[in-house]
Amino acid sequence: MGISVLIVGSGAREHALTWKALQSPLTTAVFCAPGNAATAAIAINTGLDATDVDGIARFVAERDIGLTVIGPEAAVAAGLADRLLEARRLVFGPTRAAGRIESSKAFAKSLMERTGVPTPGHRVFDNPAAAKDYVRGEQRAFVVKADGLAKGKGTLVPRDTEETLESIDTLMLQRTVGGAADRIVLEEKIEGREVSLMALVDGEHVLALQPACDYKRALDGDRGPNTGGMGGYSPVAAFDADDVQRAVETVLAPIVGALRDAGTPYRGCLYAGLMIGATSVQVLEFNARFGDPEAQVLLPRLETDLIALLEAAASGNLASASASWTNRASVGVVLASRGYPGTYSTGVAIDGLGTVERDVFVFHAGSAASPSGYVTAGGRVLTVVALADSLADARDRAYRNVNRIRFDGMSFRRDLAQREVETPALR
Numbered sequence: 299m300g301i302s303v304l305i306v307g308s309g310a311r312e313h314a315l316t317w318k319a320l321q322s323p324l325t326t327a328v329f330c331a332p333g334n335a336a337t338a339a340i341a342i343n344t345g346l347d348a349t350d351v352d353g354i355a356r357f358v359a360e361r362d363i364g365l366t367v368i369g370p371e372a373a374v375a376a377g378l379a380d381r382l383l384e385a386r387r388l389v390f391g392p393t394r395a396a397g398r399i400e401s402s403k404a405f406a407k408s409l410m411e412r413t414g415v416p417t418p419g420h421r422v423f424d425n426p427a428a429a430k431d432y433v434r435g436e437q438r439a440f441v442v443k444a445d446g447l448a449k450g451k452g453t454l455v456p457r458d459t460e461e462t463l464e465s466i467d468t469l470m471l472q473r474t475v476g477g478a479a480d481r482i483v484l485e486e487k488i489e490g491r492e493v494s495l496m497a498l499v500d501g502e503h504v505l506a507l508q509p510a511c512d513y514k515r516a517l518d519g520d521r522g523p524n525t526g527g528m529g530g531y532s533p534v535a536a537f538d539a540d541d542v543q544r545a546v547e548t549v550l551a552p553i554v555g556a557l558r559d560a561g562t563p564y565r566g567c568l569y570a571g572l573m574i575g576a577t578s579v580q581v582l583e584f585n586a587r588f589g590d591p592e593a594q595v596l597l598p599r600l601e602t603d604l605i606a607l608l609e610a611a612a613s614g615n616l617a618s619a620s621a622s623w624t625n626r627a628s629v630g631v632v633l634a635s636r637g638y639p640g641t642y643s644t645g646v647a648i649d650g651l652g653t654v655e656r657d658v659f660v661f662h663a664g665s666a667a668s669p670s671g672y673v674t675a676g677g678r679v680l681t682v683v684a685l686a687d688s689l690a691d692a693r694d695r696a697y698r699n700v701n702r703i704r705f706d707g708m709s710f711r712r713d714l715a716q717r718e719v720e721t722p723a724l725r
């Protein structure tokens with residue numbers, strides 16, 4: 299029996315989810331809320347905004363949607379899963395309460411502390427003066443994090459005491475992320491290499507996906523401002539299957555158990571942002587959704603039917619599920635508009651999309667269809683993903699195809715996966 303699927307969101311992550319959902323023999327139709335110019339070409343865009351809970355709930359009832367897959371954190375925080383569960387609809391994505399693991403960093407930190415999940419020490423402050431007094435007393439740098447959702451702009455990583463004090467002012471007094479920083483977390487600064495570990499969760503059971511790495515800074519060498527993500531790769535040589543298993547046992551399972559025991563079971567994709575240090579693995583944050591660009595580099599490696607897995611997670615049936623992956627490596631390069639994450643222009647013609655090699659995936663985020671072809675319509679425009687037998691070859695292939703695409707102001711990082719190709723082992 300087939301089902302129709304609704305993918306919520308409009309980025310390259312959702313384009314990748316839509317593309318993968320269409321490969322499933324279980325899928326009879328794929329709708330997107332709202333989707334983007336590229337999903338319009340392969341699925342059916344509804345025009346419904348991702349946070350339009352009423353509109354989406356009505357659509358799901360009218361079209362008898364068998365599975366709704368929530369992409370962005372804003373839709374989680376808007377309570378979309380809660381509404382669909384009330385209507386007895388299958389939804390992949392956590393309730394608002396379970397989603398607090400992402401929407402409140404203070405909540406996530408206290409949950410980790412209670413369950414003994416390794417994470418840097420922290421303090422929570424509602425009052426900027428008290429926060430600054432604390433930093434002056436300690437005379438060292440802290441990572442300063444807005445408690446609430448801030449689209450990647452809520453975490454500042456100052457170098458010293460003085461910059462830490464400025465960061466508190468930036469978030470709490472200049473209110474650069476608004477009410478998201480009415481409360482902040484001051485966190486111990488730690489060193490290491492970051493890995494994203496995502497898992498499918500059905501309220502009880504955890505099915506880890508392959509690890510991936512992403513690049514948040516705009517410029518080569520991890521310089522420049524933080525962005526939504528400039529690219530990534532998978533697998534991660536420095537984080538092997540044993541490391542994944544250990545992280546499931548010490549990080550993901552305890553959190554899933556605690557949320558279940560609290561009466562707010564977690565169903566959906568649980569994303570742990572890990573810092574791999576010389577002697578320990580610690581959690582920097584959780585996200586309540588698939589990563590972007592991690593989804594774009596992982597989904598092409600997944601050999602198992604995505605919809606079967608997401609349906610199993612949504613219906614509490616992950617216990618007997620497993621996922622198989624190609625051994626091939628993938629590298630994804632985000633092509634952005636010049637100026638991103640600041641201001642940029644749009645409406646610029648994108649050339650060369652028809653010239654990429656077969657089997658290289660171009661997932662759209664900020665594009666629009668025009669009579670003469672696709673034009674830019676956002677900061678992050680495309681993610682170009684290539685697979686190959688080695689990470690080095692996947693990297694070469696991704697960049698070779700990036701060079702076939704052109705638009706005025708096209709900018710991208712040239713160093714993605716380079717450190718991994720040069721120094722794969724970490725410990």
Ligand SMILES: Nc1ncnc2c1ncn2[C@@H]1O[C@H](COP(=O)(O)OP(=O)(O)O)[C@@H](O)[C@H]1O
Nearest residue numbers: 418441450451452453485486487488571582583
């Ligand atoms: N405790 C920490 N020590 C060092 N760097 C950190 C720490 N916490 C966060 N970072 C850096 O800041 C980035 C963003 O932090 P994160 O907690 O993931 O917040 P968000 O993704 O919500 O902006 C991380 O990817 C990491 O590079």
Ligand SMILES: [Mg+2]
Nearest residue numbers: 450571582583
């Ligand atoms: Mg993060």
